[in-house]
Amino acid sequence: xxxxxxxxxxxxxxxxxxxxxxxxxxxxxxxxxxxxxxxxxxxxxxxxxxxxxxxxxxxxxxxxxxxxxxxxxxxxxxxxxxxxxxxxxxxxxxxxxxxxxxxxxxxxxxxxxxxxxxxxxxxxxxxxxxxxxxxxxxxxxxxxxxxxxxxxxxxxxxxxxxxxxxxxxxxxxxxxxxxxxxxxxxxxxxxxxxxxxxxxxxxxxxxxxxxxxxxxxxxxxxxxxxxxxxxxxxxxxxxxxxxxxxxxxxxxxxxxxxxxxxxxxxxxxxxxxxxxxxxxxxxxxxxxxxxxxxxxxxxxxxxxxxxxxxxxxxxxxxxxxxxxxxxxxxxxxxxxxxxxxxxxxxxxxxxxxxxxxxxxxxxxxxxxxxxxxxxxxxxxxxxxxxxxxxxxxxxxxxxxxxxxxxxxxxxxxxxxxxxxxxxxxxxxxxxxxxxxxxxxxxxxxxxxxxxxxxxxxxxxxxxxxxxxxxxxxxxxxxxxxxxxxxxxxxxxxxxxxxxxxxxxxxxxxxxxxxxxxxxxxxxxxxxxxxxxxxxxxxxxxxxxxxxxxxxxxxxxxxxxxxxxxxxxxxxxxxxxxxxxxxxxxxxxxxxxxxxxxxxxxxxxxxxxxxxxxxxxxxxxxxxxxxxxxxxxxxxxxxxxxxxxxxxxxxxxxxxxxxxxxxxxxxxxxxxxxxxxxxxxxxxxxxxxxxxxxxxxxxxxxxxxxxxxxxxxxxxxxxxxxxxxxxxxxxxxxxxxxxxxxxxxxxxxxxxxxxxxxxxxxxxxxxxxxxxxxxxxxxxxxxxxxxxxxxxxxxxxxxxxxxxxxxxxxxxxxxxxxxxxxxxxxxxxxxxxxxxxxxxxxxxxxxxxxxxxxxxxxxxxxxxxxxxxxxxxxxxxxxxxxxxxxxxxxxxxxxxxxxxxxxx
Ligand SMILES: O=c1ccn([C@@H]2O[C@H](COP(=O)(O)OP(=O)(O)O[C@H]3O[C@H](CO)[C@@H](O)[C@H](O)[C@H]3O)[C@@H](O)[C@H]2O)c(=O)[nH]1
Ligand SMILES: [Mn+2]
Numbered sequence: 075x076x077x078x079x080x081x082x083x084x085x086x087x088x089x090x091x092x093x094x095x096x097x098x099x100x101x102x103x104x105x106x107x108x109x110x111x112x113x114x115x116x117x118x119x120x121x122x123x124x125x126x127x128x129x130x131x132x133x134x135x136x137x138x139x140x141x142x143x144x145x146x147x148x149x150x151x152x153x154x155x156x157x158x159x160x161x162x163x164x165x166x167x168x169x170x171x172x173x174x175x176x177x178x179x180x181x182x183x184x185x186x187x188x189x190x191x192x193x194x195x196x197x198x199x200x201x202x203x204x205x206x207x208x209x210x211x212x213x214x215x216x217x218x219x220x221x222x223x224x225x226x227x228x229x230x231x232x233x234x235x236x237x238x239x240x241x242x243x244x245x246x247x248x249x250x251x252x253x254x255x256x257x258x259x260x261x262x263x264x265x266x267x268x269x270x271x272x273x274x275x276x277x278x279x280x281x282x283x284x285x286x287x288x289x290x291x292x293x294x295x296x297x298x299x300x301x302x303x304x305x306x307x308x309x310x311x312x313x314x315x316x317x318x319x320x321x322x323x324x325x326x327x328x329x330x331x332x333x334x335x336x337x338x339x340x341x342x343x344x345x346x347x348x349x350x351x352x353x354x355x356x357x358x359x360x361x362x363x364x365x366x367x368x369x370x371x372x373x374x375x376x377x378x379x380x381x382x383x384x385x386x387x388x389x390x391x392x393x394x395x396x397x398x399x400x401x402x403x404x405x406x407x408x409x410x411x412x413x414x415x416x417x418x419x420x421x422x423x424x425x426x427x428x429x430x431x432x433x434x435x436x437x438x439x440x441x442x443x444x445x446x447x448x449x450x451x452x453x454x455x456x457x458x459x460x461x462x463x464x465x466x467x468x469x470x471x472x473x474x475x476x477x478x479x480x481x482x483x484x485x486x487x488x489x490x491x492x493x494x495x496x497x498x499x500x501x502x503x504x505x506x507x508x509x510x511x512x513x514x515x516x517x518x519x520x521x522x523x524x525x526x527x528x529x530x531x532x533x534x535x536x537x538x539x540x541x542x543x544x545x546x547x548x549x550x551x552x553x554x555x556x557x558x559x560x561x562x563x564x565x566x567x568x569x570x571x572x573x574x575x576x577x578x579x580x581x582x583x584x585x586x587x588x589x590x591x592x593x594x595x596x597x598x599x600x601x602x603x604x605x606x607x608x609x610x611x612x613x614x615x616x617x618x619x620x621x622x623x624x625x626x627x628x629x630x631x632x633x634x635x636x637x638x639x640x641x642x643x644x645x646x647x648x649x650x651x652x653x654x655x656x657x658x659x660x661x662x663x664x665x666x667x668x669x670x671x672x673x674x675x676x677x678x679x680x681x682x683x684x685x686x687x688x689x690x691x692x693x694x695x696x697x698x699x700x701x702x703x704x705x706x707x708x709x710x711x712x713x714x715x716x717x718x719x720x721x722x723x724x725x726x727x728x729x730x731x732x733x734x735x736x737x738x739x740x741x742x743x744x745x746x747x748x749x750x751x752x753x754x755x756x757x758x759x760x761x762x763x764x765x766x767x768x769x770x771x772x773x774x775x776x777x778x779x780x781x782x783x784x785x786x787x788x789x790x791x792x793x794x795x796x797x798x799x800x801x802x803x804x805x806x807x808x809x810x811x812x813x814x815x816x817x818x819x820x821x822x823x824x825x826x827x828x829x830x831x832x833x834x835x836x837x838x839x840x841x842x843x844x845x846x847x848x849x850x851x852x853x854x855x856x857x858x859x860x861x862x863x864x865x866x867x868x869x870x871x872x873x874x875x876x877x878x879x880x881x882x883x884x885x886x887x888x889x890x891x892x893x894x895x896x897x898x899x900x901x902x903x904x905x906x907x908x909x910x911x912x913x914x915x916x917x918x919x920x921x922x923x924x925x926x927x928x929x930x931x932x933x934x935x936x937x938x939x940x941x942x943x944x945x946x947x948x949x950x951x952x953x954x955x956x957x958x959x960x961x962x963x964x965x966x967x968x969x970x971x972x973x974x975x976x977x
Contacts, residue, residue: 288461
């Protein structure tokens with residue numbers, strides 16, 4: 075019943091949003107023709123939507139030079155309307171008062187017997203209260219910002235009168251995609267990610283796409299060659315018919331197609347059909363790459379073995395042009411294995427030049443008529459940094475830093491966007507949308523990064539393990555957006571290159587110049603490394619933030635110097651003796667590089683912006699397998715504690731960080747500690763199993779009353795957040811449940827890990843989150859949900875489950891022994907409410923460890939009832955055997971509980 079209600083609320087909210095989407099989609103198609111009309115429409119749409127959010131004023135306008143008019147604002151700011159915001163803040167205040175009163179009351183009513191228990195629980199409660207404050211304070215002022223695509227078009231993209239080179243002033247963007255393994259991170263995701271980037275709606279000559287392959291596998295490189303050739307059809311097709319999304323797998327997977335918004339509807343159906351066939355063939359080619367490479371290599375190896383006098387069979391992996399692949403080989407060999415191979419850069423697609431190139435009309439060879447469509451493609455680069463044994467490669471952060479340097483020489487865009495290989499561009503206006511924040515006349519120059527929410531495909535419909543994480547992506551992030559800005563979340567983020575280089579934000583620069591521009595060459599060498607070309611690129615970056623990209627053609631003979639310089643930028647040794655990984659680039663020596671990298675920028679005084687658009691800008695995949703999900707949360711919580719014990723501790727942030735932003739970071743780096751107390755409380759019923767006499771606090775009735783009140787208030791606050799964040803009740807419940815699952819099983823491990831690291835100085839290796847693969851699931855889309863992989867991480871939560879089931883059993887047993895109306899039974903039942911609540915929270919976990927049986931929750935309930943019944947029976951018979959004449963403790967207990975007349 076409850077589930078049905080939730081579902082209905084969910085549907086309702088979705089329907090409302092869906093309506094708004096249609097509205098904005100219609101608007102965006104009209105926008106190309108009339109920006110003014112769009113803005114009017116937008117305002118109307120907003121008026122309809124503003125039952126929660128209302129317009130707000132933000133920032134000072136820069137003084138207009140002379141009599142010229144003010145530059146237009148590129149985004150609008152919204153705040154939560156007063157009738158929701160004020161009561162929300164009031165309840166928070168009320169709860170603050172309540173917990174203070176609670177502590178005072180507890181101290182006044184100290185237990186004289188069992189002080190140790192009382193004191194321990196007191197420490198726990200103080201921590202609960204404190205961490206709640208850390209979590210709640212930064213949420214007082216949520217802000218939403220809406221990019222104005224029409225305004226940025228008006229200002230930066232005037233069509234040129236002559237129709238030749240466009241008069242487009244949008245700055246350049248380097249797009250980074252990281253991958254490691256073509257199997258663990260299915261190559262189909264990676265090629266879709268790159269295709270969606272190549273086909274996105276941003277001027278092609280103004281962005282470049284880089285794929286970093288940490289595995290150094292030939293299959294990845296050849297996949298990029300296939301992508302480049304397929305994109306010659308795919309990108310013009312997307313442009314011609316304005317299709318969305320532009321990742322083919324999702325595009326063809328969409329059930330309900332959007333209304334057509336292109337300009338040649340007549341040709342759409344046949345183009346679409348042909349394109350689908352092309353894509354199917356493309357997928358077959360990608361699938362067969364593994365065997366193609368293998369067979370080719372075998373053939374070459376046999377041939378060379380014949381040529382070779384000694385007849386030695388080589389085990390090399392060969393490229394199509396008959397040369398050996400410099401990266402890792404299928405059969406491992408010296409210098410060609412994982413973690414030990416040369417660096418590789420290959421420009422797969424060169425910079426396209428500035429003039430649009432229309433395609434040809436349909437012909438026998440080419441069934442698509444692209445005669446009115448620009449067929450150019452942006453620059454595409456494959457790279458794999460050098461790896462050597464004995465070096466710490468710093469995982470993703472190391473890969474990102476290598477890309478940051480290499481791209482500085484090849485295209486040097488002032489902005490960059492980074493994606494994990496399992497994320498793709500879902501809304502082709504996304505790049506432009508984030509640019510609205512970077513170029514806004516108010517505080518754009520001080521904006522280091524624009525973070526988009528992460529949205530996921532392939533999550534089971536009820537989102538058992540809270541993969542969508544809407545409470546975080548829509549609640550927490552909008553709150554930070556009202557402070558200094560959202561934290562960096564690792565993927566779907568646009569950066570200002572200068573901020574990654576560790577430069578100061580303009581508003582904090584004392585002179586007009588930037589830190590990097592000083593003539594002390596030695597100093598720069600220490601910061602950025604030896605490469606002069608790279609240091610010059612850094613200077614260029616500091617000088618001009620609105621530049622286009624500066625293409626370099628690696629194949630050119632004159633650019634051999636650049637080639638060798640690029641090679642040196644990718645070596646392991648390049649960073650030796652520099653500040654890479656600390657003051658420059660992505661931050662090292664931590665399990666999660668993302669939050670700390672953003673933190674470094676915030677402490678320098680940069681701000682960040684949250685950009686949530688409809689339809690979602692980017693989408694990705696998330697682990698729906700319980701073990702995978704828990705391991706992911708383990709890495710995050712471990713990384714968060716590491717952050718606390720590092721130079722990135724929030725207390726050390728310095729004066730430029732917004733005070734509440736600092737509180738938020740403190741919360742982000744201490745939250746797993748709560749597990750100590752949660753575990754203690756959750757396992758406490760164990761004591762009730764042994765004896766009746768343990769009380770945390772007396773008078774027990776008042777204590778419970780306080781608990782119920784403070785917990786209820788958390789939920790009331792939660793309901794306000796559900797309302798302003800625009801999420802569903804289900805999202806919220808899942809979040810509560812997964813919090814408990816994490817806090818009982820994962821956080822203890824994280825705390826232990828951190829303690830070990832502090833003592834031994836050694837950190838543990840976290841593995842890659844493996845992505846779900848439909849291929850191995852035999853048709854069941856959510857098969858991963860039903861696979862249990864046993865890891866020690868599961869044990870504490872199972873223990874908590876068992877203890878609480880037993881406690882319910884004992885409570886039932888007591889009620890049966892003493893009769894419902896006795897005080898013993900009432901206390902037991904009251905305690906039981908707590909146990910049942912824990913069980914409800916852990917319900918998804920229980921389903922998860924059941925594996926395939928979890929498909930039928932009825933079985934779980936059956937087992938539960940039996941277990942509870944069994945414990946109850948054991949209790950009753952135990953009582954009957956040892957206290958056959960009645961309860962000797964009865965008098966003691968009621969004597970102790972004089973003040974418990976409440977019940
Ligand atoms: O040695 C490595 C290891 C990882 N990666 C890439 O890093 C990304 C993230 O790794 P993954 O294992 O998928 O982590 P997730 O848990 O899925 O990622 C989340 O958490 C990470 C921080 O722990 C963030 O960096 C990610 O952006 C965020 O999506 C992937 O693209 C990998 O290909 C590398 O390039 N080199
Ligand atoms: Mn991921």
